[in-house]
Amino acid sequence: MTEEEKDEFRKVLQIEITKTEQQIEELKELTKPIPPENSLGRITRMDALNNKSVAEASLRRSKRKMGKLTLSLTKLDDPDFGKCSICDNKIAVQRLMFLPESTHCVRCAGRH
Template sequence: MLDPKKKSELKDLILSTIEEVKEEIKELKELTKPIAPENAIGRVSRMDAINNKSINEAALRQTEVKLRKLETALEKVGEEFFGLCGACGQEIPVGRLMLMPESVFCVQCAERRR
């Protein structure tokens, strides 16, 4: 089980990561705005812009999923079982939680789920 000090550190980390992710979402939303047909760019440039827009839309979706997972982790960080693997019940290493605070599985179970 995580001690209260580690849980507090993780909560602070989650809060700061949420802010970073929200900024990233804001930037990605700006990059995924529709490309106006009246913009005077060439056909190849327009195709590049459409391709980039698709890539940014995929990144936006992934980032929004990460935000939801972080918000869920923030809600659960105070709970007794926070930091335990959702599959096997073993403790998720603190290092993994510090890198990916939204993790709900230990490394072994996460690899099995791929």
């Protein structure tokens, strides 16, 4: 990665981190405890529980993504930065710009 690409990627990471932070906040709202059955209809409560588990799964994903993004930001200046964690080949810069949390190259990502 050239210095310019690094600068560009740092911006991409920061934007993505801000977006993910907002997502996490929204998802936290959606995963709050659901009021007891008597305050909602039975069906509504089942829907609410369903939506809550979907939101919980998204929240876990977003938190994992957040971890990867912040880690990338701290490792940006490492000589090894941008290498695939499986095959050690360079991850294409375009891929990183598009999916800043990627830690695998296209080929390895396709296999997992």
